[in-house]
Amino acid sequence: MKAQSKIWMDGKLVPWDEAKIHVLTHGLHYGMAIFEGIRAFWTPEGAAIFRLREHIERFMNSAKIYRMDLGFSAKEIEKACMEVVRNNPAKECYIRPIAFTGYGEMGLNPLTSKISVAIGSWEWGAYLGDTSKKGVRATVSSWVRVDSRAMPVQAKCSANYANSALAKMEALAAGYDEAILLNTHGVVAEGPGENIFRVKDEILSTPPASSGILRGITRDTVIQFARDLKFKFYRNDATKEELYTSDEIFFSGTAAGIAKVREIDGRRIGYDGTPFTDKIARLYDQAVHGKAKRYSKWLTPVGA
Numbered sequence: 588m589k590a591q592s593k594i595w596m597d598g599k600l601v602p603w604d605e606a607k608i609h610v611l612t613h614g615l616h617y618g619m620a621i622f623e624g625i626r627a628f629w630t631p632e633g634a635a636i637f638r639l640r641e642h643i644e645r646f647m648n649s650a651k652i653y654r655m656d657l658g659f660s661a662k663e664i665e666k667a668c669m670e671v672v673r674n675n676p677a678k679e680c681y682i683r684p685i686a687f688t689g690y691g692e693m694g695l696n697p698l699t700s701k702i703s704v705a706i707g708s709w710e711w712g713a714y715l716g717d718t719s720k721k722g723v724r725a726t727v728s729s730w731v732r733v734d735s736r737a738m739p740v741q742a743k744c745s746a747n748y749a750n751s752a753l754a755k756m757e758a759l760a761a762g763y764d765e766a767i768l769l770n771t772h773g774v775v776a777e778g779p780g781e782n783i784f785r786v787k788d789e790i791l792s793t794p795p796a797s798s799g800i801l802r803g804i805t806r807d808t809v810i811q812f813a814r815d816l817k818f819k820f821y822r823n824d825a826t827k828e829e830l831y832t833s834d835e836i837f838f839s840g841t842a843a844g845i846a847k848v849r850e851i852d853g854r855r856i857g858y859d860g861t862p863f864t865d866k867i868a869r870l871y872d873q874a875v876h877g878k879a880k881r882y883s884k885w886l887t888p889v890g891a
């Protein structure tokens with residue numbers, strides 16, 4: 588990670604190297620942290636944040652689920668994200684708001700801890716690398732996606748990502764780029780940090796929210812594109828073998844963007860080209876860079 592200049596911490600910008608916390612911070616020990624992953628892109632209007640309102644809405648909802656009183660309104664956190672981009676050198680960047688139970692009290696009752704809120708940003712290329720040409724090699728994980736009866740999957744809580752990290756490490760150790768997790772019912776849920784879409788017989792589909800996925804904002808963007816492009820689209824469950832026999836598969840996520848999958852567990856995907864994925868990926872690239880007027884409402888310029 589290339590150091591930037593400033594991090595926003597509890598209401599003010601502090602120098603990058605001074606944005607530190609104590610090792611006995613409660614959230615570090617018990618996973619009590621909720622966060623977001625947002626991106627700013629360079630557009631004809633300068634740097635702009637993509638779907639900022641929706642990301643902060645999800646952040647506030649994650650806080651609500653975990654009974655965290657952030658002490659800042661959604662508007663204040665949106666403004667802080669803009670301030671972070673404005674005050675750092677990388678204008679095309681990944682933005683990471685995080686709220687966590689702070690230093691002072693230990694024990695499993697998090698309600699006695701003060702909540703800290705911080706926002707950092709850094710330059711981050713496509714999370715799964717430049718897959719636009721090659722495509723991602725994925726494997727179905729032996730780890731099952733955390734069940735929403737055990738952990739609220741709609742809350743973007745750090746603790747959920749231990750499950751993601753296990754799947755990711757397993758995939759990498761087996762020589763793949765990424766994992767695909769099934770849920771406790773044995774049907775496809777999502778990637779460790781991405782949602783998943785498939786195309787079969789010219790129909791685009793993605794698992795429903797009830798399959799225990801994080802309701803991705805990129806997923807929502809793709810669904811709106813599918814409507815505008817007049818694709819046939821369904822939210823439905825898919826089995827592992829339905830993945831293997833798909834015509835096209837792609838991941839969607841703020842970090843990964845639209846990432847084409849070219850192989851799952853040794854089965855090649857997209858023999859006959861990937862026209863649906865390519866159209867969605869092109870439109871996504873235009874929308875985030877302010878080159879598709881219809882979607883400019885999703886961009887918040889950060890100002891000079």
Ligand SMILES: Cc1ncc(COP(=O)(O)O)c(C=O)c1O
Pocket residue numbers: 624751777778779780781782800801802803804805806839840841842
């Ligand atoms: C588990 C999981 N699923 C899906 C996504 C995709 O969500 P989004 O498109 O909002 O980045 C993410 C990323 O935040 C994630 O961590």
